[in-house]
Amino acid sequence: MSDKQFNPRILGFLCNWCCYAAADAAGISRFQYPPNLRTIRVMCTGRVDPSFVLRGFIEGADAIFTGG
């Protein structure tokens, strides 16, 4: 293990109606959280094809976040 702190790259799929809205609300309330997440907005997490998750890992994501 190196001394360097693990700094994961996380890909998130956020439902427009709930999690994406909640992420907006977090901003409005100025909650601070680590900048490791990159998000893709979908109209419902039902849209998330399992292959998107695998594709995310192939593209180098250390974790996939699904919020819906």
Added chain:
Amino acid sequence: MLTNADFLALAGEPGKFQAKINMRPRYIDADACTACGLCTQYCPKHQVDDYNEGLALTRPIHIDYAQAVPATYYIDPASCLHLQHDTCQICVPVCQSHAINFKQQPEERILEVGAVILSPGFGKIDTKVLEKFSYGKHPDVVTAFEYERMTTASGPFMGEIKCFSDGRHPRSMAFIQCVGSRDIGCNNGYCSSVCCMYAIKEALVTKEHDPEVDITIYYMDIRTQGKDFDAARERAEAIGIKFVRARVAGVTPWDKSLKLTYSTFDGQHKFVSHDLVVLSVGLESPKDAAKISQLTGVALNKYDFCATETFQPLQTSREGIIVAGAFQGPKDIPESVTQSSGAAALAAAVLRDQRGKGVVLKTYPDEQQVTPDDEVRVGVFVCHCGINISSVVDVADVAKYAGGMEGVTYYTESLYSCSQDAQEVLKQKIKEHKLNRVVIAACSPRTHEPLFQETLKDAGLNRNLFEMVNIRDQCSWVHANEPAAATDKSRDLVRMAVAKARHIQPLAEQTVPVTPRALILGGGVAGMTAALTLADQGYPSVLVEQGAQIGGNLQNLNYTLAGDQVAQHLKGLVDRIKKSKEIEVITNAELLQTAGFVGNFSSIIESGKGKTKKEQTVDHGVIVVATGGHEHRPDKYLLGQSKKVMTQMEFEKQLTGRAKNRAPGSIVMIQCAGSRGDDLSYCSKVCCNHALKNILKVKAINPDSQIIVLYRDMRAYGMAEDAYLEARKMGVVFIPYEVDRKPEVSQKSHQVQVSFFDSIMQEEVIMAPDLVVLSVGIVPDGTEKLSKLLKLPVTANNFFLEAHVKLRPVEMAVSGVYVCGLAHGPKPVDETIVQAQAAAAKAAIPLVKGFVTVDPIISCVDQDQCIGCGLCTSLCPYGAIEMKKVDKKRKAETITASCKACGICASHCPTFAISMGGFTNEQLISQIEAFGDRPKDMVEVA
């Protein structure tokens, strides 16, 4: 929408009122304010934050809460240094969009209106009433409203629950119910209806925060009579929240904690200590109720709520003035929302002749054709949002970075990309650089996408050739202390958006015409009211009744608790239906089949019997489901076996008859017979009041009659509490029983015996009354069949499940279908009428518009790829995909007007035959690829 305004006077008559309004100055130009919040940060003066129940501080220039509408700040003149002392004005130069305007003056306006809706909400219980619980004397006694703010994650303590006295986390907590309601000591005899449920909710939330905390709710009756509310109480008990039936006499400070003194049913006096005490305060009439009454002329009831009648629950004493919400009586969110829709329907009837007048249609230039073969020309606009984004994110760097991406032909920065002049620039740049895709990196698409899409349309570009990147709400605001990382994140998000934008194609706008007619299933009070409400607005309906005549359960009711003569009102409704030219009634009828979608349904109705039996097809745009319910007759307590045992409804009939001994000398009533964990798991809401209604009738006929009521919780919610009190004053004995110790009814020669455990005397009692009356529950009609025919979801108890309990209480998930009455859940007549009016209001929306607009981001099936497996049809929650025969093969097809764009079909299709407009596989995968496609030099930055 006029906020910060006071209602001063009302003149005129229904259809032609003049309302005088005083617009208080906001001192902020609402159009210019971007709600960035910088002004609040710089304002040097503190003031108590009323929104947070005084538990936090805010500044004179502020917004009450993040989701406030309009999302515009305002200045409280009572504490602003400039407005009070002519100093300061720090906010003026701070505001980047120059929105602050101290020159604003109060302005009086006269509004010409046809109808008035009163919805001032509820008031607060006087703190004097709370003093006996040491409120104001000890900091660890709080009201439930204060506690709500304390538990809220977005509240002043971020949801961390602490005692104010010393900051410790409470180990033991008490909720005291009925503070300021069911209390004639403070002249609030009524029940506030909502406190039991909110106390349970707050207790559950507390347990989520800290499972170790010990919580006790002290109550008289737990009144969770709403739909599925009992389940919440059971959940609370299951996780260890204690319920103690006791009236708390007082709370006194005791060492570091608080001492509660109370007495229980069995006559014991007890005291116990708690760290934190929450007072479940009731809902008071609005504090300016008397003034509203004086200004408008509407009558108030004895508790200063707006006076209304059972059969016209939203109509005030003055024509043209309608009431909605807690001013009509304490109520919860679903009922308030339902009432507001019902009020809108009544107002729409008054205004029907004005409908559509004054409408100006906007025109757009012809849409520029964009085909997949055209060169992709993306324009990227990165917003500073004043300093909201640019104080954290290096906007210039992000814009320049975007400029280097494939397909990007233009990039720029803007100070406020949502401002009016920025829209002009956007239009101009689209034309100048022949842009055919626009990416805006700014705030949230949830709030600003429509604005930019409108500009695209103005520029002759299809509105879907647009992608938004959220680098404010989800970047600069949440990574305020990490500018490098926030810039890096912005670059990534812009890169992903541009990658997606390269694959975006224009989507056709679709509108579907609407058949202006409603199909109403069920001819009870709900169906009749819905039909009449639609007719009052000018829309025809076909009312389908299964029985030989319309009227439903009203035919079995004779009087109400408020003293209404039901038959008279029923006759009035039936007469109006018969006279109405808009309503066609089909009796002895049932729905066989429905095809189509919102705006374009076609149903086959079978009617008549024997030789007169026939089928007819009805075309209609919407469906109102009002199939009702009926009394559940439990096979218990000798019901149906002994003439001395009957249901409340049968007893009501007997009481209105002429039989000499119709109100016998001794009666035992058993509440919850077959309900709440018995045959039926739920509470039927109406039975307690039904019992009270019959009790008062008995007492009017035979004052000497001795009545004992065996109950679990007397749910005489709202104003019915008065009747409960009256019954007790008349000597009626109410004895609670536990669910595991139910009363028993048996036959002993010619007598009927009731044996029960008397929790007051603590002993087993056997009685032989003249009559046993059972309060039985309600079961829904038609839900099983219709749920299959119309693909409507039902609850575990077989009632129809509305689209959203609070936000869409009368709509079903399937577009164009609305629900009201007992088929939705047990409820009394007045609530049924309001719900039917609300359903009619919602059903009228597509009828008024005349067309249904379909958001083009819906699903689309490539029928060449479709293998007809039907997986999508079975998974679609909205019934929006159907299987069709195309060239003798089974193929899926989207019903565009019903699709809600969730994409479940697309993610499950085994052959990738379904694509979602704006969210195609190609677009999303290119976005994922762009996520991984980071230039090497950036990896280290993260």
